[in-house]
């Protein structure tokens with residue numbers, strides 16, 4: 426039997442860091458949603474009790490460092506499953522981009538193996554398992570749009586923002602999430618984005634208000650470390666995107682665009698100096 430799962434990328438419409446906790450993680454307030462740029466996973470049972478990962482992408486680890494491997498191992502151990510599985514990852518989401526590619530693969534693996542092995546684990550429990558793998562994994566289990574607090578694992582579902590185009594551009598640099606959080610200083614932040622105001626903008630279904638409430642305090646670290654991310658933001662604004670922000674810890678920058686007639690111009694303008702550019706729809 427074969428199971429297929431789609432693992433979409435996430436963007437942070439707003440991201441605020443409240444303080445550093447005793448366990449080393451940061452207390453955050455984020456509103457996240459998903460975009461129509463997705464990895465595809467194919468899961469099939471193996472006769473031997475082993476986890477085998479394959480991918481067309483030559484640039485990700487295929488051993489126990491892969492988050493899909495870790496997800497499969499966790500669910501096997503916790504539910505005492507003695508069957509093996511082959512997971513093929515068709516990677517489309519850029520890696521180490523701030524788009525939760527690995528986290529979404531881990532979440533899709535938990536969802537898929539729950540079906541393949543008929544474990545009937547409720548979403549809430551899958552999210553708790555996911556939290557053991559990474560802060561973004563619980564959100565990726567159910568997707569949609571949500572307010573995430575705690576270290577990102579406490580989720581309150583929200584309505585989806587108004588439909589629009591999302592243009593994503595990833596400069597050719599790899600950013601470490603741990604490094605960005607490690608360098609973050611809350612006393613340096615002049616303006617904190619407001620989760621409450623973004624939530625209201627979404628409830629109003631006002632595209633203009635959503636663009637006005639976008640903000641990510643981690644830009645303060647990443648933009649200083651990598652000026653090319655700032656240049657990419659400037660270019661997207663100049664080309665006419667309605668709201669522009671870095672996703673997560675970066676380095677991907679996304680632009681929200683309401684008019685389809687503007688998409689090709691922004692896409693082509695960015696392709697002039699950035700190889701990895703995607704124009705997709707918000708997943709609503």
Ligand SMILES: C[C@](O)(CO)[C@H](O)COP(=O)(O)OP(=O)(O)OC[C@H]1O[C@@H](n2ccc(N)nc2=O)[C@H](O)[C@@H]1O
Pocket residue numbers: 437440449450451452453455523525528558559560561562575576577602603604606607673674
């Ligand atoms: C930047 C975001 O992607 C925004 O959605 C997330 O906050 C990070 O989520 P993630 O990549 O799943 O992060 P994890 O794998 O859990 O943590 C990676 C590292 O980031 C730091 N980290 C992460 C989340 C958090 N709330 N506080 C932190 O300080 C920790 O040093 C941790 O060791």
Ligand SMILES: Nc1ncnc2c1ncn2[C@@H]1O[C@H](COP(=O)(O)OP(=O)(O)OP(=O)(O)O)[C@@H](O)[C@H]1O
Pocket residue numbers: 484485486490491492493514519520521522523524525526527528530531561602673674675
């Ligand atoms: N299935 C996977 N897909 C992509 N990267 C993976 C996977 N498993 C492990 N990794 C490793 O995880 C690291 C981070 O990759 P990922 O694409 O998940 O980052 P990210 O998009 O910045 O995540 P986040 O937004 O959650 O911080 C990379 O160094 C990569 O080698």
